[in-house]
Amino acid sequence: MATDASCNSERASRSRLFRKLFALATAFVAGAVTLIAAQADKTAAIQTGLRLADTYLAQGDLDRAVSEMQRLVDLDPDNIDILYLAQLVYSELADGTLNKLAILAPASARMQQVIAEHLVNSGNLDRAISHYKKCLELDPHLSGVRYELAEALFQNLPSDPTVEAQALAELQTAVKTEGDNSKIECELARIALRQSDREGSLAHYRRALELNPHNPEAQLGLGRMLASDHPQEALKYLRMTVESDPLNGEAHYRLAAVYRKLQRTEEAQKETKLFQEIKLVKAQVAELYREMNKAPPRSIGAQDPDAEPQ
Secondary structure, X not given: OHHHXXXXXXXXXXXXXXXXXXXXXXXXXHHHHHHHHHHHHHHHHHHXXXXXXXXXXXXXXXXXXXXXXXXXXXXXXXXXXXXXXXXXXXXXHHHHHHHXXXXXXXXXXXXXXXXXXHHXXXXXXXHHHHHHHHHHHHOOOOOOHHHHHHHHHHHHOXXXXXXXXXXXXXXXXXXXXXXXXXXXXXXXXXXXHHOOOHHHHHHHHHHHHHHOOOOHHHHHHHHHHHOOOOHHHHHHHHHHHHHHOOOOHHHHHHHHHHHHHOOOHHHHHXXXXXXXXXXXXXXXXXXXXXXXXXXXXXXXXXXXXXXXXX
16 A cells, blocks of 8 residues: 555656646747747848838938838848948938038038048048148138048148147147037047157046046046056056947957956956957958958057057
């Protein structure tokens, strides 16, 4: 009798275990089916959206095409087909807007600014500078132009003291006529550092961060300058930089160096690896820009330091 009771109890336990396993398996299958169905619905929605946006583009209805592409990018921001069609739609919109501006105001300051910006993007800095100056002749108070001119001057002849003085004058005039902003303060910090004024440079970077706490250039500038003598404080700003701009190669490079200084070897190795991966990806992107006869954006070509961390 005891043996029978023991067998019955064991069978009951196995039965309960089987029911639990069956319930788990059923839930798993149901979840998988739901996930597959959702994925199928998403794929269908993307294909329908792409056809719709393509139709709007062919009909010249850019407002609806842009609206549909924004919806698709939100739905799947890493989808290659969506990104391809998005750049076509936005390029068409930009070209149409530029054509309208050229017809309505061909001799305007804004037209000169647009021409200058296009020349910067193609790497023709001499002509870009000329058009920025024409723009300011037409409208000396046009917001943002003096900052763009100062950047173009720096990129064109970064080691020329005369050019540096011109850029500084443009930035100082911009502060007087437009008011201060974080981007201008970062440029002033760069100039101060080139003039061996470390305290002045630090002050400008701190002011830039006050004006915009999320400016990665200000965060990186402070991290770079504080790394040697105040590594713990530099660590704070460098972490802020990689949070604001995860693909900033120099920030990862500097962060690796600070971690090594603080004897945090494992974290230093992780940041070094990230720096090397980002450097490789940016080199590939820069090569694609060269194949398209375009100058790479500053964020692609100018962030990595000259030497890799050891």
